[in-house]
Amino acid sequence: MNKMSKVGGLMSEQQQSSELLDTCLMAGRIMIESGSEMYRVEDTMNRIAQNAGEKQSITFTTPTGIFMELGDSGAVQIRQITSRTINLEKVEHVNALSREFAAQTINLGQLHQRLASLDRDVPFFPVWLQIIAAALISCTLMIIYGGYWQDFISTAVIGATGYAVFYWVRDRLNISYLNEFLAAFTIGLLALIAVRLHLGRSIDMIIIGGVMPLVPGVPITNAVRDILAGHLLSGIARGMDAIFSVSAIGVGIALIFRFFD
């Protein structure tokens, strides 16, 4: 039988389904942690199970935890999800591994192993490059939103500083939304200083450009899409997450206007 040959044929059925569940759930967990859409997570998990010879599998995914049952053996496992970031390369890698498994170029054991190593070390772009990228996002978007060329350099510097703060705080302190708040506060303060020192013209445009690398507009849009696709729980949970991020940014900027302007 296909399933037996893939897993090695020596394990008991219980061990097999346990390993399969573990693999599927690991794939699902990595995808949710990296910011994938829910339907893709469920699809990938079911597909791995199917390709391992399970005819029927049931998955239930939320942004904070995933459940999976294999129909044949009735085995169920749960995984908790504690961190949610955006790392699109991981989504792509899990997808590619799932394809390789479907094409039978790797077996279940290898899939499990490679998912585990993928979870540990997917190279991120170096921090300095991300900070330069943040500078580019800020100044280019500021211009195409109708900003002034005089603000170009100050927006780039402020956007980069804001992202650096965002990154540093996320790395050092494990407090949700604090990084967005502090980054937005820095951006607002620097924009105010820049305008006071006549290094910039429009404080509004500088701040809008500066916070663009932080704005969770995409999670908001994704939340709407999740809801439209019928994943109500995920949509509401992600929408809430996004609203809290927006509020943290808003409060950071608001403090500047309230107390310094």
Add this chain to the structure above:
Amino acid sequence: MITLFGKIILQLVFSYIATVAFGICTNVPHRALNACGLTGAAGWFVYWLLVQLDLGHMLPNLVGAFVIASVSLFFARMKKIPVIIFNIPSLVPLVPGGVAYRCVRAFVLGNYTQGIGFAIQVMMISGAIAVGFMLAQFVGLRRPVKSD
């Protein structure tokens, strides 16, 4: 005429740069970066063009999102990469960050009525973007697709 041409080039180049840069911040795979930039530039350009034609903000956002989703779908099939990898960075220029900012600012300064107006605008723009994506899914359905 030359200034119009220059404007168009500026919009295209800057939206391309912004999208690629956001791709770097969200760790898009290297081989997808260029396609991401093209998708983002296409979406923003259509949006900008429609705004120039004085069509308000909802329709341009809807059409812009539709273009992004369709082009993403094309690249996703070509490169066999999940479509979300092209969607997320490309949407960044369309995100109603400016309106959201004005909304927060209005609330802080005590202009609640104005703030609620901006808040509703943010919601409607997000909705328009989502509808644009939905419409693109109908287009994508015509060919039988493996959804990965």
